[in-house]
Amino acid sequence: MGWFDRLRQGLSRSREQLNELAGPLGVDLKEVVSGSSSASLEELQDALLLADVGQIAASEILEDLKASGSRDLRQALSEALTLQLEPDARRAQLRRLGFTPDARRAAVVPRGAVIMVVGVNGVGKTTTVAKLGAYYRAQGRSVLFAAGDTFRAAATEQLAIWGDRLGIPVTRGAAGSDPAAVAFDAATARRVRGLDLLLVDTAGRLHTKHNLMEELRKVVRVIDKADPGEPAEIWLVLDASTGQNGLLQAQAFHQAVKLSGVVVTKLDGTARGGILVQVVRELGLPIKFIGVGESQDDLQPFDAREFVAALLD
Ligand SMILES: Nc1nc2c(ncn2[C@@H]2O[C@H](COP(=O)(O)OP(=O)(O)O)[C@@H](O)[C@H]2O)c(=O)[nH]1
Ligand SMILES: [Mg+2]
Numbered sequence: 001m002g003w004f005d006r007l008r009q010g011l012s013r014s015r016e017q018l019n020e021l022a023g024p025l026g027v028d029l030k031e032v033v034s035g036s037s038s039a040s041l042e043e044l045q046d047a048l049l050l051a052d053v054g055q056i057a058a059s060e061i062l063e064d065l066k067a068s069g070s071r072d073l074r075q076a077l078s079e080a081l082t083l084q085l086e087p088d089a090r091r092a093q094l095r096r097l098g099f100t101p102d103a104r105r106a107a108v109v110p111r112g113a114v115i116m117v118v119g120v121n122g123v124g125k126t127t128t129v130a131k132l133g134a135y136y137r138a139q140g141r142s143v144l145f146a147a148g149d150t151f152r153a154a155a156t157e158q159l160a161i162w163g164d165r166l167g168i169p170v171t172r173g174a175a176g177s178d179p180a181a182v183a184f185d186a187a188t189a190r191r192v193r194g195l196d197l198l199l200v201d202t203a204g205r206l207h208t209k210h211n212l213m214e215e216l217r218k219v220v221r222v223i224d225k226a227d228p229g230e231p232a233e234i235w236l237v238l239d240a241s242t243g244q245n246g247l248l249q250a251q252a253f254h255q256a257v258k259l260s261g262v263v264v265t266k267l268d269g270t271a272r273g274g275i276l277v278q279v280v281r282e283l284g285l286p287i288k289f290i291g292v293g294e295s296q297d298d299l300q301p302f303d304a305r306e307f308v309a310a311l312l313d
Contacts, residue, residue, distance in 0.1 A: 003292045003300055006268040007310045010240070010292070014051040014273040015311055018044075029073040033066050039073075041065070051311075052243050052274035057084045057281050078308050084277045085304035087286050105303040107139060108288050112232025114187060114198045114223055116148075117263070118216060118253055119237035121204030124265035124291055126155060128237050129201045130162035131291065131299035137168065141196035146186030147172040148179045148219065151203040159201055166296065179203065179215065180222045187226035200231065207252030220257050235261045235288055238279070240271035247278050254283055265291030268298070273311050 001009075008015075031037035032044070041062055048058040064080035065073070083091050115132065117125045126149065133143045145163050149155035153175035163170035171186035173179070183200055190198040202219065205212035223231050236259050238246045253259060262279050267290050276287055287302040 003298060004310060006292045010268040010271040011273045011311050013270055017050050018047045018312065027073050028071050029065060029068060029076050030071050032073060048274065052272040052278065053084065054274070054278040054282065057277045060084065074312060078312050081308045081311070082304045085280055085287070085307065087280065088284060105301045105306065108301045110197065110233045112230050113190060113196065114200065114227060114230035115233040115235060116200040116202065116220070116223070116231040117235050117237050118202050118257065119204060120206060120249055123204070123237045123239040125204065125237045126158050126201050127294065128263050128265060128291060128299065129159065129199045130166065131296050132199055133162070133166055133168045134296040135299055136197050137166065143168050144186060144190050144195050144198045145170040146183055146198060146200040148182050148201045149203040150175060150177045150179045150182060155203065180218045183219045184222040184226045187223045187230060191227050207249045213252070213256040216257055233260045234258065235263050237263050237265060240264050240267045240273070240275065241269050243272045243275055246275050247282065250279055250283055254285070259285055261286050261288040263289045263291065268292045276307065
């Protein structure tokens with residue numbers, strides 16, 4: 001099965017809910033809006049809320065549908081949802097232009113030389129670091145990993161195995177050592193060796209634990225000390241099956257260290273697809289990549305239009 005089919009499969013529950021409550025998406029939008037169809041806008045709103053798109057986006061989508069000149073509910077919903085997945089500025093621009101350009105998954109270019117991933121336990125941080133390493137290396141960049149999860153020896157070992165497999169060097173510390181020290185060493189090593197990109201793994205932590213969030217801030221500070229201006233990117237790794245709780249996590253991490261993007265993993269599982277909308281809308285953060293499986297190639301640059309196609313069709 002290709003990655004798109006795995007994504008579709010992962011989103012099947014959300015898709016069924018949307019189709020079921022909204023009636024067949026093939027119905028005439030004009031009839032839905034005028035109230036003469038078996039499907040109603042209220043039911044559609046319920047379906048959107050169940051899929052976790054959130055109140056703000058759901059209301060805006062309904063407004064867009066009412067204002068749409070199209071008779072095709074599926075088409076109009078697809079455009080409205082795509083807009084909700086675009087960053088604010090681009091959303092405004094697309095609205096002005098009145099169309100959504102073709103899907104074209106652009107390569108994700110990091111702003112600087114250090115990308116750090118953060119998140120709670122088990123969401124797929126270490127796997128994502130490995131996949132990102134494979135992705136950027138395939139784009140011709142030289143990569144270094146930092147095994148910043150010193151909390152568990154197994155975590156360092158897990159990244160070391162990926163490093164071996166991918167031929168990517170790993171800066172590591174002893175189990176139980178200070179993650180900030182590992183990050184400092186790695187950031188220095190990247191700069192001195194002139195490598196293009198450092199990917200920093202971190203230990204999972206509950207977003208409610210203050211001292212662990214402090215530890216994360218310290219890791220950010222020492223990287224900046226070793227390599228001023230870095231980490232240019234801090235990406236939250238979010239498990240797509242967590243729904244509303246994922247948004248709370250995102251908010252807490254965003255407050256502790258200023259996030260620059262999100263990687264949503266496990267979209268091949270039973271994903272609540274709408275949570276991506278809330279991340280973009282309510283946190284103003286772009287989705288950078290999506291994870292659709294456990295192997296090194298199961299990471300795709302995020303494309304809103306493609307994602308909506310997987311969700312609706
Ligand atoms: N199905 C699926 N599994 C994933 C994905 N990303 C990570 N995993 C699995 O989730 C589990 C936890 O991953 P890990 O990277 O160790 O999480 P961490 O604790 O955040 O570092 C592992 O079994 C991974 O193989 C994904 O996109 N899809
Ligand atoms: Mg890990």
